[in-house]
Amino acid sequence: MEGYNFSTEILVRFAETDAQGIAHHASFVVWLEVARVAYLAEHAGGYLAIRAQGIEALTTAVEVRYHRAAYFDNRLRIWTRCVDIRGARFRYEYAVERDGELVADGHTAHATVDAGTRLATRVPAWFVEAVATAEG
Amino acid sequence: MEGYNFSTEILVRFAETDAQGIAHHASFVVWLEVARVAYLAEHAGGYLAIRAQGIEALTTAVEVRYHRAAYFDNRLRIWTRCVDIRGARFRYEYAVERDGELVADGHTAHATVDAGTRLATRVPAWFVEAVATAEG
Amino acid sequence: MEGYNFSTEILVRFAETDAQGIAHHASFVVWLEVARVAYLAEHAGGYLAIRAQGIEALTTAVEVRYHRAAYFDNRLRIWTRCVDIRGARFRYEYAVERDGELVADGHTAHATVDAGTRLATRVPAWFVEAVATAEG
Amino acid sequence: MEGYNFSTEILVRFAETDAQGIAHHASFVVWLEVARVAYLAEHAGGYLAIRAQGIEALTTAVEVRYHRAAYFDNRLRIWTRCVDIRGARFRYEYAVERDGELVADGHTAHATVDAGTRLATRVPAWFVEAVATAEG
Numbered sequence: 001m002e003g004y005n006f007s008t009e010i011l012v013r014f015a016e017t018d019a020q021g022i023a024h025h026a027s028f029v030v031w032l033e034v035a036r037v038a039y040l041a042e043h044a045g046g047y048l049a050i051r052a053q054g055i056e057a058l059t060t061a062v063e064v065r066y067h068r069a070a071y072f073d074n075r076l077r078i079w080t081r082c083v084d085i086r087g088a089r090f091r092y093e094y095a096v097e098r099d100g101e102l103v104a105d106g107h108t109a110h111a112t113v114d115a116g117t118r119l120a121t122r123v124p125a126w127f128v129e130a131v132a133t134a135e136g
Numbered sequence: 137m138e139g140y141n142f143s144t145e146i147l148v149r150f151a152e153t154d155a156q157g158i159a160h161h162a163s164f165v166v167w168l169e170v171a172r173v174a175y176l177a178e179h180a181g182g183y184l185a186i187r188a189q190g191i192e193a194l195t196t197a198v199e200v201r202y203h204r205a206a207y208f209d210n211r212l213r214i215w216t217r218c219v220d221i222r223g224a225r226f227r228y229e230y231a232v233e234r235d236g237e238l239v240a241d242g243h244t245a246h247a248t249v250d251a252g253t254r255l256a257t258r259v260p261a262w263f264v265e266a267v268a269t270a271e272g
Numbered sequence: 273m274e275g276y277n278f279s280t281e282i283l284v285r286f287a288e289t290d291a292q293g294i295a296h297h298a299s300f301v302v303w304l305e306v307a308r309v310a311y312l313a314e315h316a317g318g319y320l321a322i323r324a325q326g327i328e329a330l331t332t333a334v335e336v337r338y339h340r341a342a343y344f345d346n347r348l349r350i351w352t353r354c355v356d357i358r359g360a361r362f363r364y365e366y367a368v369e370r371d372g373e374l375v376a377d378g379h380t381a382h383a384t385v386d387a388g389t390r391l392a393t394r395v396p397a398w399f400v401e402a403v404a405t406a407e408g
Numbered sequence: 409m410e411g412y413n414f415s416t417e418i419l420v421r422f423a424e425t426d427a428q429g430i431a432h433h434a435s436f437v438v439w440l441e442v443a444r445v446a447y448l449a450e451h452a453g454g455y456l457a458i459r460a461q462g463i464e465a466l467t468t469a470v471e472v473r474y475h476r477a478a479y480f481d482n483r484l485r486i487w488t489r490c491v492d493i494r495g496a497r498f499r500y501e502y503a504v505e506r507d508g509e510l511v512a513d514g515h516t517a518h519a520t521v522d523a524g525t526r527l528a529t530r531v532p533a534w535f536v537e538a539v540a541t542a543e544g
Contacts, residue, residue: 014445014455015296015438019289019344025195026169026287029162030423037422037481047422048481059161063199072291073445073456150309150319151302151434153427155480160423166287173286173345183286184345208427209309209320297467298437305434331433335471 001095004079005134008038012074023070028104029062032094035078036108039092044130054115055124060089064106074098082131088112088120090131137231140215141270144174148210159206164240165198168230171214172244175228180266190251191260196225200242210234218267224248224256226267273367276351277406280310284346295342300376301334304366307350308380311364316402326387327396332361336378346370354403360384360392362403409503412487413542416446420482431478436512437470440502443486444516447500452538462523463532468497472514482506490539496520496528498539 001007016027040047050057070076079095089111096104114121137143152163176183186193206212215231225247232240250257273279288299312319322329342348351367361383368376386393409415424435448455458465478484487503497519504512522529 013438014290014441015298017291018286019291019293020192020194021291021293024287025198026162026165029165029198030421033162033422046481056156058156058205059202061199061201062161062165063197065197066195069194073454149302150305150426151432154422155425155427155429157427157429162423166285169286182345209318292464292466297470298434298441301434301437301470328428330428330477331474333471333473334433334437335469337469338467341466 001079001097004081004095006039006042006081007077007079007097008035009075009077010034012070012072012076014072017072021071023072023074025064025066028064028066028070028096028106031076031078031096032062032064032080032092032106032108035080035094036092039080039082039134043134044127050127051115053124055121056113056115056118057110058113059108060111061109062106063108064104066104068098068101068103070096070098070103076103081135083135085123085128085131088122090123137215137233140217140231142175142178142217143213143215143233144171145211145213146170148206148208148212150208153208156205157207159208159210161200161202164200164202164206164232164242167212167214167232168198168200168216168228168242168244171216171230172228175216175218175270179270180263186260186263187251189260191257192249192251192254193246194249195244196247197245198242199244200240202240204234204237204239206232206234206239212239217271219271221259221264221267224258226259273351273369276353276367278311278314278353279349279351279369280307281347281349282306284342284344284348286344289344293343295344295346297336297338300336300338300342300368300378303348303350303368304334304336304352304364304378304380307352307366308364311352311354311406315406316399322399323387325396327393328385328387328390329382330385331380332383333381334378335380336376338376340370340373340375342368342370342375348375353407355407357395357400357403360394362395409487409505412489412503414447414450414489415485415487415505416443417483417485418442420478420480420484422480425480429479431480431482433472433474436472436474436478436504436514439484439486439504440470440472440488440500440514440516443488443502444500447488447490447542451542452535458532458535459523461532463529464521464523464526465518466521467516468519469517470514471516472512474512476506476509476511478504478506478511484511489543491543493531493536493539496530498531 154160290296426432
């Protein structure tokens with residue numbers, strides 16, 4: 001998808017559907033996290049590497065716009081990019097695609113804090129560089 | 137909370153926490169749905185009444201802004217109002233409160249469709265009236 | 273229900289249903305935990321009190337037998353008892369009821385460990401006594 | 409793993425962890441379902457093929473025994489076999505493995521019903537044959 005360099009796939013689980021016969025809208029929020037974890041594994045040594053440095057990334061906002069229903073056993077591709085790193089804050093943007101059709105899109109906002117003190121701490125330079133390389 | 141006439145309470149479940157020791161951010165999306173269901177039960181005969189009339193309300197967008205972490209066993213009050221009903225669309229707005237502090241806020245957007253044809257259908261007049269009474 | 277002194281209620285959430293139109297079978301496992309937490313709040317100062325003493329209760333087994341489907345918005349009563357406390361182990365038994373009908377039953381098994389060392393540690397005497405009083 | 413011919417992998421999601429820092433025990437119940445779906449896709453044309461024939465497979469029991477904690481980002485292999493097909497009933501057995509260590513094991517029991525009438529209906533002959541081939 002234009003503007004994205006990275007994507008990962010998920011397969012809709014039966015437990016993620018609801019009585020409307022579609023994937024429940026909260027499931028997408030979990031999938032965006034799966035996509036972030038895959039992005040970090042690809043580009044920045046993985047989420048555990050970040051936590052190992054004593055930094056936690058908190059989620060401060062999430063927005064999802066649903067354009068089409070997703071169904072059990074659908075294979076969805078989640079395009080993911082990291083943008084707007086400033087100080088202790090950064091964002092991810094996402095597009096969820098099925099067979100070339102846009103199913104949903106959205107973004108999440110995050111803040112980095114010191115795992116011990118829970119105080120805001122700048123996004124580490126190596127993460128900024130890893131993202132610059134990934135998105136460059 | 138100012139501007140809200142309705143609220144409901146949830147108790148954070150252990151299953152809703154994550155390895156950061158806080159309620160997982162996707163849990164809030166489920167709680168907003170619990171709040172909508174409680175709002176409908178109070179004001180419009182319940183969600184099942186709507187479905188019984190052959191109408192489904194789809195979720196077309198969700199946005200949550202997280203201001204404070206929520207923890208296991210926290211009692212959270214979810215203030216809820218229905219706004220902006222137009223044609224086949226309407227919105228809910230929410231404020232999640234703990235002991236007088238704002239934990240999160242956000243909104244969801246919805247579209248009404250005919251349960252059989254899945255085509256957009258106007259929000260029924262009785263629902264518009266029920267909301268007008270609730271929010272009046 | 274015969275043999276049980278304690279019960280708590282849950283309301284089936286829409287997010288807990290699946291595309292078969294019923295409550296997903298994994299939802300029951302979460303509800304049993306909600307029931308345990310309510311049992312502890314009633315009889316033993318709450319789960320947080322146990323954790324505050326440096327003890328964690330791990331779940332070592334779960335079994336659920338499903339007798340009837342549960343549906344969205346069903347109000348379910350979960351009968352709960354604590355049994356078989358021995359050394360560092362104890363069990364809960366459950367019966368999930370809707371309008372006098374048995375929907376599911378089952379049990380969970382637990383082990384107490386020191387929160388720091390993660391080594392098995394005896395169930396504390398005050399907990400044994402609290403359960404004896406509750407079940408007496 | 410001895411006695412098993414089929415396995416599939418899952419990666420523990422952050423949303424599947426809890427405030428004990430481990431994968432929540434209810435997550436395993438969802439993973440067993442993911443494993444059944446993968447088994448059916450491999451051996452019997454997929455779960456959707458079964459539903460397309462007007463048959464639903466209900467879950468009538470689940471049992472999980474937890475031997476070791478699983479953690480975020482763990483890659484778990486779920487060994488799966490279908491056993492004891494009789495009339496309208498069958499079982500799956502599972503072993504969840506991480507790096508050659510047994511993390512959990514368990515079983516689920518299922519009943520086939522006609523999707524329209526919800527009455528018990530024999531497990532179809534083609535499914536019995538597919539399983540015989542898979543397990544043979």
